[in-house]
Amino acid sequence: MRGLFALAERIFAINIAPADGDAPVWHEDVRYFQVSDETEVAIAHFYLDPYSRPEEKRGGAWMDECIGRGKISENGQTVLRLPVAYLVCNQTPPVDGKPALMTFEEVETLFHEFGHGLQHMLTQVDYPGAAGINNIEWDAVELPSQFMENWCYDRATLMGMAHHYETGETLPEHYYQKLLAARNYMSGSAMLRQLHFSLLDLALHHHYQPERDTPQQIRERLIPTTTVLPPLPEDQFLCAFGHIFAGGYAAGYYSYKWAEVLSADAFSAFEEVGLGDEIAIAATGRRFRETILSLGGSLHPMEIYKIFRGREPQTAAILRHSGLVPAV
Numbered sequence: 231m232r233g234l235f236a237l238a239e240r241i242f243a244i245n246i247a248p249a250d251g252d253a254p255v256w257h258e259d260v261r262y263f264q265v266s267d268e269t270e271v272a273i274a275h276f277y278l279d280p281y282s283r284p285e286e287k288r289g290g291a292w293m294d295e296c297i298g299r300g301k302i303s304e305n306g307q308t309v310l311r312l313p314v315a316y317l318v319c320n321q322t323p324p325v326d327g328k329p330a331l332m333t334f335e336e337v338e339t340l341f342h343e344f345g346h347g348l349q350h351m352l353t354q355v356d357y358p359g360a361a362g363i364n365n366i367e368w369d370a371v372e373l374p375s376q377f378m379e380n381w382c383y384d385r386a387t388l389m390g391m392a393h394h395y396e397t398g399e400t401l402p403e404h405y406y407q408k409l410l411a412a413r414n415y416m417s418g419s420a421m422l423r424q425l426h427f428s429l430l431d432l433a434l435h436h437h438y439q440p441e442r443d444t445p446q447q448i449r450e451r452l453i454p455t456t457t458v459l460p461p462l463p464e465d466q467f468l469c470a471f472g473h474i475f476a477g478g479y480a481a482g483y484y485s486y487k488w489a490e491v492l493s494a495d496a497f498s499a500f501e502e503v504g505l506g507d508e509i510a511i512a513a514t515g516r517r518f519r520e521t522i523l524s525l526g527g528s529l530h531p532m533e534i535y536k537i538f539r540g541r542e543p544q545t546a547a548i549l550r551h552s553g554l555v556p557a558v
């Protein structure tokens with residue numbers, strides 16, 4: 231938590247301090263924090279419910295809105311209501327007197343949810359319907375969350391928090407190299423799989439005419455360009471494509487990949503100025519905060535992105551981060 235909060239302070243100039251006791255909680259493990267700006271004025275709060283409790287809490291991790299930012303008029307007085315977020319994870323709890331020893335994936339998940347939380351908490355929009363994560367198009371909503379995940383692979387950030395819990399020893403270099411290598415294991419196949427599903431979803435919504443094709447025929451046309459090993463003849467993946475038939479991703483499956491394009495390209499703005507250049511990182515972080523984290527759904531996401539990046543997103547960064555540049 232210290233590593234995450236230090237990063238938020240470093241790149242977004244916000245301070246996060248424990249505020250346990252300032253608000254009621256639903257379980258003794260739940261923490262309450264205050265977020266303040268550089269002038270030490272409170273701008274938001276959040277709950278963190280970190281640990282798994284299988285008997286009463288569902289799995290996964292999520293950020294949710296407890297209170298949204300808004301200007302409220304009451305008895306002729308207008309007051310600013312500050313946002314409060316819920317960050318809920320299912321980390322391994324502390325056992326046998328040891329602290330909670332998080333896996334790398336649990337750290338990534340925490341950073342991810344914290345990214346959603348930042349967009350909710352740092353909004354400057356005073357209309358609840360467009361503040362924070364509200365009114366943001368589906369395909370841009372994962373930008374701040376995936377952006378934050380990138381920092382887990384940043385050497386300085388990771389080494390600043392990955393210490394042996396007894397000896398204090400920093401994560402050995404060869405483990406760091408393994409993490410980097412594992413990140414891109416089979417990344418070409420993973421990319422193709424997502425592109426295949428995304429194009430299939432769009433093709434079904436865009437071209438499907440029942441009197442002309444079967445859904446399977448639409449899929450077959452995509453196979454030569456989006457698979458290495460063609461599916462077996464008996465493959466009935468379409469019957470199991472729950473995301474678009476039973477979930478919320480109809481004509482929107484592409485947003486998984488698209489949000490990665492956005493988040494990788496946004497992170498590359500920090501890489502371009504130099505991840506070790508504190509002044510440049512602070513300036514870039516401030517710009518990220520004042521655009522992507524502040525403007526919520528008050529403008530089209532592409533307009534906000536262009537204010538941050540000075541141009542439309544490009545795919546170079548996601549290809550580089552995926553280790554696919556030599557293959558392009």
Ligand SMILES: [Zn+2]
Pocket residue numbers: 342346372375
């Ligand atoms: Zn998310």
